Amino acid sequence: MSHSEAMNSYSLVAEGLRKRFGETHALDGFDLAVREGMVCGLLGPNGAGKTTAVRILSTLLRADGGRATVAGLDVATQAAEVRRRIGLATQEPAVDEILTGRENLEMWGRLYHLSAKQARSRAQELLEQFGLAEAGNKRIKHYSGGMRRRLDLAATFIQAPRVLFLDEPTTGLDPRNRNDAWQAIRTLVAAGSTVLLTTQYLDEADQLADQIAVLREGRVIVEGTPDRLKSMIGGDRLDLVLRDARDLPEAGDILAAFGRPAVDPDTRRLTVSVTDRMSALSHVMRAMEAKGIEVEDISMRRPTLDEVFLKVTA
């Protein structure tokens, strides 16, 4: 891990948070602790309660039960103090449609109590950083979805916040812009911000997060580093692609020595989890040769977060 263990104070702590909307228990005993300077990825299927958690932690919503601190401050009783130290990008971009991109950033800058001059130069910096320099003087209603999203992120970064909440920050961005957004997030983390990030893209969590919490029905069901989560569902993955689908059952019998393989007839692929990489590889290769099964591709890889996600939320 790139972050020093010395920074061991927690920037964000939630204990037993509960929130009900009518009959729906959006949060049902939500616990989480994120150390200072870390990026925590919050994953979970639609409706798991991710947005609700973010809204409570960023003081927009009051919990029915439990408690939470952000930057050491209680979100319920010290909300005004908390707001001085956080940045929030909501799931839907929250930008003023009638203003131009530049006017938006200048307005939010003034509301962070920058002087008119500071707000102007900060707006210019952010427009450049987020690739909006040319669109800066256009009204938001003429922006594309991705441009809105980028402007929204830029507004969140006006003041380097101690704790940053990003609710699906890159939804709707193309790969290049997603990379730029990731870069901007990394810059803030390097400057010391702690980040709570919800996302549907598991590669995003893999790229950015030091810690991952998987949420289901309002509760964290698994938590740990990406590596820990991956090893939790078994060791490395051996992927085998055959030339001929008719060989699948026989190859399956060979792989059964390691565990029950997952079989995908369409791509003629078998996957099994193994513990000892090298001996497994040579064992399988030898057995295939002996049976005369033609192998198109064989590879060894770490499990993906997608596999973890599908398994724990199933």
Add this chain to the structure above:
Amino acid sequence: MTYVLYDSWTIARTNLVHWRRNPTAIASGLLYPVVMVLLFGYVFGSAMAVAGADDYRDYLMPGMFGQTMAVGITSTLVVVTTQASYGVTDRYRSMPVSQAGVVLGRAISDMINSVLELAILVAAGLAVGWSWHNGPLNALAAIGLLLLLRFSLIWVGIFAGLKLTPEAAGASWMLLLPLTMVANTFVSPSQMPGWMAVPAEWNPLSATVAACRRLFGNKGWVGDSWASEHAMLLAVAWPVAITLVFLPLSARAYRRLSR
């Protein structure tokens, strides 16, 4: 606390930019009253007679001023609901912006709009032959009472705006318009059936309009009920009471959004 004024000015400026970029709002806000003056002054005015008034248009104009101030509540309402419905309010609320600043910013920009509206109406009134007869100081006092009424209704607009959907807010004038007419705005309550005359006389709008007629020196019906005789007092007391009730309510509604 020190930032309340800075915040409110930032927000008021933004609101004014919104208003400037919305041609329909400008047209309806500024032209509609002029159309109403012409409509009531000449179309209905020719058929109207109010006890004690020599000239209907002289009686009408203070009513028009008052009604415009009252109907202004819908513009506050519509803006507040649409803003609350698209996320921007969430951003305000996650920032260290003073709540008083946000609400006060709305009030400042609405007051600037109202001053403009009133200036145009006064000009339209002068053009159709209305005038004040008691000197400029009394006329200014009347303008002050009108703006006081508008100011108090801003808080009602913000409060209702935070509680209603944009659709409901858009339809609110259907309720509001009759309320501005069950008053002494266009006719004298003495011409109404008794069950309607009482609320018409006690209507806060009637107090402001009656007080304005007195200050402008525009002749017309003066009732003999307690409310009519103390119009000047009520024209101050009503707005103050409304503000005292709805200012805290709207600040609270803002704080409690989506709880």
